[in-house]
Amino acid sequence: MSTQVVVQAPGEHRVEPHTPREPLAGEALVRVHATGICGSDREVYQGNRPEGYVRYPLTPGHEWSGTVEAVGAGVPSTLVGRKVVGEGFRNCQVCDRCHAGETTLCTDGYEETGFTQPGAMASTLTLPARLLHVLPEDADLTAAALLEPAACIAAAAIKANALPGERVAVVGTGTLGMFAVQFLKAGSPAELLVVGTRGDREALSRQFGASDFRTRDQELPDDFDVVIETAGSASAARTAASLLRRGGRLVLTGIPAPGAEGLDPTDLVVRQLEVHTVFGAPPDAWAHTVRVFGAGLLDPLPLVTHELPLSEFSEAIELVGSGDPKVGKVLLKP
Helix, strand or coil, X not given: CCEEEEEEECCEEEEEECCCCCCCCCEEEEEEEEEEECHHHHHHHHCCCCCCCCCCCECCCCEEEEEEEEXXXXXXXXXXXXXEEECCXXXXXXXXXXXXXXXXXXXXXXXXXXXXXXXXXXXXXXXXXXXXXXXXXXXXXXXXXXXXXXXXXXXXXXXXXXXXXXXXXEECCCHHHXXXXXXXXCCCCCEEEEXXXXXXXXXXXXXXXXXXXXXXXXXXXXXXXXXXXXXXCHHHHHHHHHCEEEEEEEEECCCCCCCXXXXXXXXXXXXXXXXXXXXXXXXXXXXHHHHHHHCCCCCCHHHEEEEEEHHHHHHHHHHHCCCCCCCCEEEEEC
């Protein structure tokens, strides 16, 4: 039986029968293979996602992979049967930011799959076909379910513009941090440092290409060319900035709690640091991610530690927030 998770309101959910919605013109119907859970899904369930960035009742799920089952009018029939992943932001395509390719800055307002629009914690997902990215025929769909967070890091890597031979670093050792290591390693750095709070992540960091690993309580260098921050705390942002040489490039991807004390503007100006931020992934980052994944340069599977059915949504949410070092990426499968 087809099912879906519905979060009726913060702290209230049910698993109920799911009826696939036939695709309208320009849309595609995807059979969901797997859906990832991240901290923002936990925010949706707990009710502490910022106002305007969630709409209840809601079927969550913005990290997913699947296979196209049907398409609506105006969509190439050759998509049917193809393995796909999809962008989450439902951009308008006509504002100046969308025309510039900056779809995550769409001026028509925020709409995203799994937050304000029905998500992939269901047997099927119907969405605009223009958001789909086709995977290689031999792609592992379980691994591909992690390409959404990977695309966010691809956006960071593009903004960082790390050149071969530069010294690069990653602050944070969660899913985003491990993807950042893989993207930066693919650019042939002279040195790749990972800084985290958990020493048990050293082996995985080195497996993905890190040449050095340190915890934040150890002595840290201050002469790196590029740093990508993924930990989502104000202290991590400050640590990331401290790692940079004068004129270095910093990309922030984590979102600290509201009201957090940020970077010192005097330090930024005096050292002439170049600071970028990322929230979501525009189309070029998605396309880059799919290419890197297809080329075998991105390996998400070692990050997956749990695969559960939709009926165990509560258990999955608890795992994600447990703080257990043995819990990595948690997937739900219809």
